[in-house]
Amino acid sequence: MIRLLLAEDQAMMRGALAVLLGLEEDLEVVAQVGTGTEIVPTALEVRPDVALLDIELPGISGLEAARELSAQLPECRVLILTTFSRPGYVREAMAAGALGFLAKDGPVEDLADAIRRVLRGETVLDPGLAAATLRAAPNPLTSRERDVLAASEDGSSIADIAQRLFLSPSTVRNYLSAAIGKTGTRNKTEAALTARRNGWLA
Amino acid sequence: MIRLLLAEDQAMMRGALAVLLGLEEDLEVVAQVGTGTEIVPTALEVRPDVALLDIELPGISGLEAARELSAQLPECRVLILTTFSRPGYVREAMAAGALGFLAKDGPVEDLADAIRRVLRGETVLDPGLAAATLRAAPNPLTSRERDVLAASEDGSSIADIAQRLFLSPSTVRNYLSAAIGKTGTRNKTEAALTARRNGWLA
DNA sequence: CCGCACCACTGACAATTGTCACCGCCGGGT
DNA sequence: ACCCGGCGGTGACAATTGTCAGTGGTGCGG
Numbered sequence: 131m132i133r134l135l136l137a138e139d140q141a142m143m144r145g146a147l148a149v150l151l152g153l154e155e156d157l158e159v160v161a162q163v164g165t166g167t168e169i170v171p172t173a174l175e176v177r178p179d180v181a182l183l184d185i186e187l188p189g190i191s192g193l194e195a196a197r198e199l200s201a202q203l204p205e206c207r208v209l210i211l212t213t214f215s216r217p218g219y220v221r222e223a224m225a226a227g228a229l230g231f232l233a234k235d236g237p238v239e240d241l242a243d244a245i246r247r248v249l250r251g252e253t254v255l256d257p258g259l260a261a262a263t264l265r266a267a268p269n270p271l272t273s274r275e276r277d278v279l280a281a282s283e284d285g286s287s288i289a290d291i292a293q294r295l296f297l298s299p300s301t302v303r304n305y306l307s308a309a310i311g312k313t314g315t316r317n318k319t320e321a322a323l324t325a326r327r328n329g330w331l332a
Numbered sequence: 333m334i335r336l337l338l339a340e341d342q343a344m345m346r347g348a349l350a351v352l353l354g355l356e357e358d359l360e361v362v363a364q365v366g367t368g369t370e371i372v373p374t375a376l377e378v379r380p381d382v383a384l385l386d387i388e389l390p391g392i393s394g395l396e397a398a399r400e401l402s403a404q405l406p407e408c409r410v411l412i413l414t415t416f417s418r419p420g421y422v423r424e425a426m427a428a429g430a431l432g433f434l435a436k437d438g439p440v441e442d443l444a445d446a447i448r449r450v451l452r453g454e455t456v457l458d459p460g461l462a463a464a465t466l467r468a469a470p471n472p473l474t475s476r477e478r479d480v481l482a483a484s485e486d487g488s489s490i491a492d493i494a495q496r497l498f499l500s501p502s503t504v505r506n507y508l509s510a511a512i513g514k515t516g517t518r519n520k521t522e523a524a525l526t527a528r529r530n531g532w533l534a
Numbered sequence: 535c536c537g538c539a540c541c542a543c544t545g546a547c548a549a550t551t552g553t554c555a556c557c558g559c560c561g562g563g564t
Numbered sequence: 565a566c567c568c569g570g571c572g573g574t575g576a577c578a579a580t581t582g583t584c585a586g587t588g589g590t591g592c593g594g
Contacts, residue, residue, distance in 0.1 A: 140415065145440030146348040149355075213342065238347035272540060285521030288581070301542050307582055317550085317581075319487030319521050474570060490551070503572050509552055519551075519580085 132249055135161045135178035137169050137195070138211070139187050147182075147241070154242045166190035170198045178206055180245050183228075185212040185219060191332060193222045200227030207248045211241075215259055217266035218329020230254030269330045270312045278305040279322045280331045334451055337363045337380035339371050339397070340413070341389050349384075349443070356444045368392035372400045380408055382447050385430075387414040387421060393534065395424045402429030409450045413443075417461055419468035420531020432456030471532045472514045480507040481524045482533050 134151060136159055138144040148159045161176045163169055167189030173181060181199060183192035196208045209230035210223045223231050229248040232241065233256070244254045271279070281291045288306070292299040306318045315321045325331050336353060338361055340346040350361045363378045365371055369391030375383060383401060385394035398410045411432035412425045425433050431450040434443065435458070446456045473481070483493045490508070494501040508520050517523045527533050 140436050141438055142413075142436040142440050142443070143345055143348070146345070146352050149440065150348050150351055153351075211344075234342050234344040236343055238344050238351065241344070274541065285517070285519060285523075285525055287518065298543055300544060303582070304543080304584095305541095307584085310582075315487070316489065317487060321487075323487055476571065500573055502574060505552070506554095506573080507571095509554085512552075 131158050132156055132180060132245065133158055133160045133176070133178045134245065135159075135163070135169070135173055135176065135181040135206075137163045137166070137182065137187060137192060138184045139164050150238065151242060151245070157242060157245065164188075166192060166195050169195040170202060173199055173203055173206055177203070180207045180209055180249055182209050182211050182245070185210060185214075185223075193219070193226050196223065196226040196228050207251075209244060209248045209254065214329070215256075215262075216327065216329030217263045218269055220255070220259060220263040220329075221268065222329065224255075231256075231259070233259070266328070269328070271309060271325065271330055275305050275309045275312070276325070276331055278302055279309050279318070279325050282306065282318045283322045283326065283331075285319070333360050334358055334382060334447060335360055335362045335378070335380045336447065337361075337365070337371070337375055337378065337383040337408075339365045339368070339384065339389060339394060340386045341366050352440065353444060353447070359444060359447065366390070368394060368397050371397040372404060375401055375405055375408055379405070382409045382411055382451055384411050384413050384447070387412060387416075387425075395421070395428050398425065398428040398430050409453075411446060411450045411456065416531075417458075417464075418529065418531030419465040420471055422457070422461060422465040422531075423470065424531065426457075433458075433461070435461070468530070471530070473511060473527065473532055477507050477511045477514070478527070478533055480504055481511050481520070481527050484508065484520045485524045485528065485533075487521070 134157060136144060136148055138147065141164065144162055144164060148162055151157045152159055160178055161172050163172050166187035169181070169183065183196060185192040192210060196210065199206055199208055208228040209232060210228045211232050211234060212219060213234050215233045220231055230244055230253065232244050232254060247254050277295060278291060281294055288299050288302050292302045306321070309325065310316065310318065310321045313321045313324045315324055336359060338346060338350055340349065343366065346364055346366060350364055353359045354361055362380055363374050365374055368389035371385065385398060387394040394412060398412065401408055401410055410430040411434060412430045413434050413436060414421060415436050417435045422433055432446055432455065434446050434456060449456050479497060480493060483496055490501050490504050494504045508523070511527070512519065512523045515523045515526045517526055
């Protein structure tokens with residue numbers, strides 16, 4: 131019996147997957163969580179064989195949780211399950227010690243099998259996606275550039291961002307200008323969007 | 333046997349729901365589609381009793397499809413199933429002739445029952461959500477203001493938007509200024525975001 | 535120890551954006 | 565006939581944003 135932890139923020143998706151996986155006779159969902167913060171404590175408590183983690187979660191992201199998990203509970207295999215096949219996500223997932231990376235736009239039928247494969251220690255990763263990730267440029271942004279872009283995502287003015295990050299407006303402007311250059315865009319809105327799409331933020 | 337049409341863009345979610353609903357002995361998923369464009373043709377072919385529609389779909393939106401459906405196939409009840417409980421969405425859904433509106437952040441267990449209820453002609457709509465929708469201001473934007481905001485969502489410059497919509501840059505600036513005023517925001521990025529969040533676009 | 539990259543900041547300048555007053559045109563309602 | 569609101573536009577002005585060159589300070593690897 132493979133013991134599963136399921137982390138997914140959308141209640142209906144979470145519930146549906148839990149029922150579905152529960153139908154397989156070798157799988158058992160032993161824990162379900164809806165936030166990133168709960169993942170590690172719950173995993174330490176229930177000791178699942180495989181953790182199925184969404185990336186976009188309230189609290190900490192599934193990627194951060196994966197990092198924590200492979201440090202604190204290395205016998206638990208991590209399978210990332212996400213809406214977006216962003217190059218940065220794949221890169222981070224592998225670096226975080228995840229064994230598998232599955233996109234939600236694939237068929238459900240693949241899921242149970244992917245779980246069995248990561249349990250056997252096999253890597254689950256679409257070859258095309260792997261190639262695209264290797265082809266794509268790695269994250270060119272510095273830590274501060276990421277912070278500033280993330281803070282600009284809600285359309286805040288430079289003055290707002292400066293206040294929130296305790297920086298001078300000029301400094302913010304400089305970081306934004308650098309980020310705009312590195313992303314090959316023409317203003318902060320575009321820069322934030324492409325950085326997000328590439329999985330370069332948070 | 334209740335015949336269902338299922339429209340949802342995320343393949344895994346769609347597949348999971350199909351399996352799940354198929355387990356109920358009075359339900360039968362007779363068609364699954366992943367785009368908005370397929371909804372009406374498929375419905376006309378398979379004549380489902382209930383159509384379960386996501387809103388955010390490639391091609392036309394679930395709301396537009398709902399409008400078409402209640403015109404061309406009035407005996408088919410529409411249940412909207414969506415990620416976002418935006419006031420504008422609820423308003424549009426009801427105006428489009430949908431009988432039910434269900435958010436994906438609720439438990440899966442509610443879904444089958446909601447389907448049975450819309451089939452009986454009952455309205456499915458969370459009372460709190462209904463109240464919030466009535467409390468919220470209706471869409472204050474004119475058609476052109478919506479167009480311009482939608483075109484500015486990707487961070488385009490005013491010149492870009494003007495070209496795309498065949499308008500003078502000055503006109504675009506005027507519409508944006510009006511939209512910024514009406515949304516109570518301070519620049520086009522914020523305006524586009526709040527308009528989107530309220531379900532005022534597309 | 536030196537170079538290098540990153541962080542934080544300043545000041546100047548140009549380009550873009552946002553505001554406002556104002557124009558004419560059309561269509562619907564009273 | 566009249567008013568009103570939406571559409572499309574102009575021009576002027578102020579505010580914000582983006583670019584660039586340059587200043588220091590820090591920490592890390594060769």
